[in-house]
Amino acid sequence: MRLAVPGRADRDFDVITAGRSSIDLYSTDIGAPFAEISGFAAFVGGCPTNIGVGARRLGLRTALLTAVGDDPVGEFVLRFLHREEVETRFIPVKPGFRTSAVLLGIEPPDRFPLVFYRDRPADWELAIDDVLVAPLEQTRAFLFTGTGLAREPSRSATLLAAERARAAGAIVLLDIDFRPDQWHDPRAFGVTVRAALRLCDIALGTESEIKAVVLERAADVAVADSQISGAEVGGDLDRAIAAVLERGPCALAVKRGAHGAAVHRPGEPPIHAAPFPVDVVNVLGAGDAFAAGFLYGLLAGWDWHRCARMGNACGAIVVTRHGCANFMPSEAEALDFAGAAGGL
DSSP: OOOOOOOOOOOEEEEESSSSSSEEESSSTTTTGGGGGEEEEEEEOOOOHHHHHHHTTTOOEEEOOOOOOHHHHHHHHHHHHHHHTOOOOOOEEETTBOOOOEOOBBBBTTBBBEEEESBBBBGGGGGGHHHTTTTTEEEEEEEGGGGGGSSSHHOOOOOOOHHHHHTOOOOOEEEEOOOGGGSSSSSHHHHHHHGGGOOOEEEEEEEEHHHTTTOOSGGGGGOOTTTOOOOOOOOOHHHHHHHHHHOOSSSEEEGGGOOOEEEOOSOOOOOOEEEOOOSSSSSHHHHHHHHHHHHHHTTTOOOOOHOOOOOOOHHHHHHHHSSSSGGGGOOOHHHHHHHHHTOO
């Protein structure tokens, strides 16, 4: 299996992430039904944006490949990324398109209603020309997400970025990131992701997301939002895991929330990583924090179990907090938390 991590001295960046970016408006009334919310707090979000910020806070040199609109929301996102020292030189501004917004209700422990506002979203306008000027030969790892494949021109641009990074020897990761309402047909998600897996060394996803990769029949689509509502995609998980691994990745990290994580490899027994039990405030962003922690371990040369435990530690910290990118842990915080709770 292909998996050799380029040395840190050989590349300018440890990781480049690509895909969605947004302003996230989170309810300030914890526990209130959505219709009774009286106020929202403004943060930055989007799966690859959260992962990039999380990786930066863990000490990795990160860059983000997305697009924002020529609007105050885009300025809000870029200013936050500048403060976080995430490289933004490769984020084009797209006149005539909007930076996305997300609204979230917070009703712990298991209800987090989510509403996307993606009217002509700028990040789906990321184009091949934007990718051609990005330094994909200068990163040790490249991570892209399923939502970035939902529309053109972003789909082709993202696949080109993965091709370039892979050709340069970077580790390529796919966060499956199944958002059914972002696709014209949820089955198209499976078709597209199955084709993209050939470019990946590692895939990451929840159990529902992994099952969504093999969806073929409309009757199988029994979910409004597999991550947020708690609903499940039907189907056999073991078959779905095998189908993902058959298409190229040498590892699949399954994010299981309060049940920890597991790393599956072709022909090998799964590696289980125990969770870090905590009291949940908001689950949104936990999977992105997991990915950041997992990347940290991967690029440090750790074994699969330790990578997944670091991911679990970062995810556990974030679920105790209000939002996503703004609340990612630092390297010292994550390591101290893991050490105090049994170690990695």
